[in-house]
Amino acid sequence: MKEAILQHLSSLPPPLSVFLISTLPIFELRGGIPVGINVYHLPWWETFIFALLGNLFPVPFILYFLRLFHRVPIVKRYLERTKRRGELVEKYEALGLSLFVAIPLPVTGAWTGAALAFLFNIRFPLAMLAITGGVFMAGIIVTVLSLMGVWGAVIAGCALFILLLSWFFRKNLRGAIPILLIFLACTHAPPKEVRIGRIEFEGNKSIPDKELVRIMRSKPGSVYDEWVLRSDIKRIIEYYRSKGFFDARIIERRGKFDERSKKVNFTFVLVEGIRRRIGKVRIEGGLFDEREIKEKIPVKEGEFYDAGKIGLSEYMISELHAEKGYINAEVSLDMEERGIMVDITYRIKEGKPVYVRDVRIEGLSRIKKETAMRDIEVKKGSLFLPSLAYHSQEKLYGRGAFADVHFTLEDLTGDSVTVVFHVKEAKPGWAAFGVGYETPDRLLGSFETGYLNLFGGLQRVLFNLSLSYAFRGEHRLEGGIRYEEPFFLGTGFSFGCGITGKLEKEEEYALRIFSLDSEISRKIGNWNFSGIVKISQAKLDTILEAPSDTFLRTNTIEFQGLRDARDDPIYPSSGYYLFLSGSQAGGWLGGVNHFYRLIFDAGVYKKISSVAVLALRGKTGFTFPMMDPEKITVDSRFELGGIGSIRGYDPGTIGEPDPRGKKSGIELLLFNLELRFEFMRWVLVFFVDTGGLWMDPQDISLNDFKLGTGIAVGWRTPLGPIRIDFGKKLTDVEPGDRGKFYLSFGHPF
Numbered sequence: 001m002k003e004a005i006l007q008h009l010s011s012l013p014p015p016l017s018v019f020l021i022s023t024l025p026i027f028e029l030r031g032g033i034p035v036g037i038n039v040y041h042l043p044w045w046e047t048f049i050f051a052l053l054g055n056l057f058p059v060p061f062i063l064y065f066l067r068l069f070h071r072v073p074i075v076k077r078y079l080e081r082t083k084r085r086g087e088l089v090e091k092y093e094a095l096g097l098s099l100f101v102a103i104p105l106p107v108t109g110a111w112t113g114a115a116l117a118f119l120f121n122i123r124f125p126l127a128m129l130a131i132t133g134g135v136f137m138a139g140i141i142v143t144v145l146s147l148m149g150v151w152g153a154v155i156a157g158c159a160l161f162i163l164l165l166s167w168f169f170r171k172n173l174r175g176a177i178p179i180l181l182i183f184l185a186c187t188h189a190p191p192k193e194v195r196i197g198r199i200e201f202e203g204n205k206s207i208p209d210k211e212l213v214r215i216m217r218s219k220p221g222s223v224y225d226e227w228v229l230r231s232d233i234k235r236i237i238e239y240y241r242s243k244g245f246f247d248a249r250i251i252e253r254r255g256k257f258d259e260r261s262k263k264v265n266f267t268f269v270l271v272e273g274i275r276r277r278i279g280k281v282r283i284e285g286g287l288f289d290e291r292e293i294k295e296k297i298p299v300k301e302g303e304f305y306d307a308g309k310i311g312l313s314e315y316m317i318s319e320l321h322a323e324k325g326y327i328n329a330e331v332s333l334d335m336e337e338r339g340i341m342v343d344i345t346y347r348i349k350e351g352k353p354v355y356v357r358d359v360r361i362e363g364l365s366r367i368k369k370e371t372a373m374r375d376i377e378v379k380k381g382s383l384f385l386p387s388l389a390y391h392s393q394e395k396l397y398g399r400g401a402f403a404d405v406h407f408t409l410e411d412l413t414g415d416s417v418t419v420v421f422h423v424k425e426a427k428p429g430w431a432a433f434g435v436g437y438e439t440p441d442r443l444l445g446s447f448e449t450g451y452l453n454l455f456g457g458l459q460r461v462l463f464n465l466s467l468s469y470a471f472r473g474e475h476r477l478e479g480g481i482r483y484e485e486p487f488f489l490g491t492g493f494s495f496g497c498g499i500t501g502k503l504e505k506e507e508e509y510a511l512r513i514f515s516l517d518s519e520i521s522r523k524i525g526n527w528n529f530s531g532i533v534k535i536s537q538a539k540l541d542t543i544l545e546a547p548s549d550t551f552l553r554t555n556t557i558e559f560q561g562l563r564d565a566r567d568d569p570i571y572p573s574s575g576y577y578l579f580l581s582g583s584q585a586g587g588w589l590g591g592v593n594h595f596y597r598l599i600f601d602a603g604v605y606k607k608i609s610s611v612a613v614l615a616l617r618g619k620t621g622f623t624f625p626m627m628d629p630e631k632i633t634v635d636s637r638f639e640l641g642g643i644g645s646i647r648g649y650d651p652g653t654i655g656e657p658d659p660r661g662k663k664s665g666i667e668l669l670l671f672n673l674e675l676r677f678e679f680m681r682w683v684l685v686f687f688v689d690t691g692g693l694w695m696d697p698q699d700i701s702l703n704d705f706k707l708g709t710g711i712a713v714g715w716r717t718p719l720g721p722i723r724i725d726f727g728k729k730l731t732d733v734e735p736g737d738r739g740k741f742y743l744s745f746g747h748p749f
Helices: 002-009 014-023 028-039 044-056 059-069 073-083 087-102 110-119 124-147 150-169 173-186 209-215 226-242 290-296 307-322 369-373 386-398
Strands: 195-202 249-258 263-271 277-285 330-338 341-349 355-362 402-413 416-425 429-438 442-451 460-470 475-485 494-505 509-524 527-542 552-564 575-585 595-607 612-625 667-679 682-694 706-715 722-729 740-745
Touching: 014 028, 014 044, 028 044, 028 124, 044 124, 059 073, 059 110, 059 124, 073 110, 087 110, 087 124, 110 124, 195 209, 209 226, 226 249, 226 263, 226 307, 277 290, 290 307, 307 330, 307 341, 355 369, 386 402, 386 416, 682 722
Parallel strands: 195 263, 277 341, 355 416
Antiparallel strands: 249 263, 330 341, 402 416, 429 442, 429 740, 442 460, 460 475, 475 494, 494 509, 509 527, 527 552, 552 575, 575 595, 595 612, 612 667, 667 682, 682 706, 706 722, 722 740
């Protein structure tokens, strides 16, 4: 049984296994730490951190859900049994709770401590602080016992054996099983195979240890293999030579075996020698002037020799000629050592220019050929330029109607070639569902469907519907239908029009909004520009005024620009996006509102490690009213709060009071920061949100900024992560405010 459990855990990364074991009741960190140290042989500090985080992870959920379900019979019986163990907590409150959790036994951990905190009405922040302190102390005790090896196992085994006998005499054998598993984990013998411990270097003045270990296949903690280690020595020498150390060598290898841990610590003694530099760089042949090529390639005279830059320069010279139509250009490389200098000569044979004999597209069934050919920029009879072929491929794929797009070159003979684009059509019809939950009692739902090739010309029709329903009777319903024409009147412009409707009903008001819009857009370079004309009608009924049949109309013209330079729009790890908007409402357009508005929205993504991404977002909206700002209707104002803006706040609770009895504004500042970690298919996010709304730009002040923070856990899917966010206010905190949970699909930005 022990081997089966260990085999199952071994399928996960060791730190994640420790984290998951520590989240489980009974086991908690007193099960996770022995497994991490004695089974996976992780460093004690890494085991301690992951076990501590895993043990604390369920606590806020337990505290919150006990408040909701404490009257359910099965939960009520559990709480009654738990209360009998809480004499220490009842007497000393928070201090007693911390001491109770610090005792490393299976019935005194964070799970039971959270239940006792609820039973004895210890406030959430104080309960979290006390439980964290107790878990920290328990972690120290269990870590010390685990590091003591056999003696630690004896001490832990005696305590667990006494508790096991207690359970046995109470005829509760099921409770003894988890304890037996923990005991087996504590006493699990280290594996027989010898592993690699530390890897250190001496004599490496130019390249740090970390970089050298990175290129090795042998890693600290991996199984010792002499053949792999010998090949790693060759890899290190080759790496040094690629950086210009032609005389580098390893003159000594020392290994020290640790009998207790069954690990070998290695030290490699290096002699780097003199590092060569680039001497003269010559360009012979080709279409370009020597000076022009030298300016574009990364190899520079006088710099240190770098084989990677030299090879990249060779490729770039070939690409420069290919973009002139000489795709058969050949580039050869000669190097000559001259003392500590290395002279490099690139010899180019450009050959003949290659023209496009024919352009074909294969794989079409429902989409018209003439429609697909509109996106192909490679033309018959012109010079073949690879950049145009790749750009055409991107445009076809960007239509969303193809599951795969790639091109090949056929019949490349002499000075001509046939370019063939191979496509695989996606299913034209699609539907998507989404559900979510926002505490304390709001249920979210969405439905989208569409058809991406209505008349065989990539025309689209889209329908969406979303619902936000609160069990106390408040709800929001929003939906719309839209038609899009990709090649408007046979031009490079696209056209779209749509109708949307929104109903927002709460106890104090009812808001109805109906909108009709038309849009013309075109992609220019990496930007997508749009012009939008929108007519919106809104009616607001409040308990303070008699219901009205009059809809107030707002006419708007807007110009937008969007550039998306993210590496992946669903899981971005690098790049950025920019959105710019300028609009006018009213004036010569008519309608009740008259103002000018500028909106700027940008996101930046930076990969800071192999598993971590830093995501930053900033959004501003500035309104220049040509009327009394207070008379601008609520449907033309900004609103903050919730999953897409500042988590921890309800929607409509930031800004200035409006006729609905909620809050909004016409001047917007919003900033979001997320630190996203991905382990296997899990997503862990730490976030901070801040911003505010005002009715006058002169009122903007840092003192009015609202601040929220929290943590999110998600599961990676091909369409985006399914996330559970917990957000907590750091400003405007009210008594009893324990934060809010959000169940959502996809990253908020």
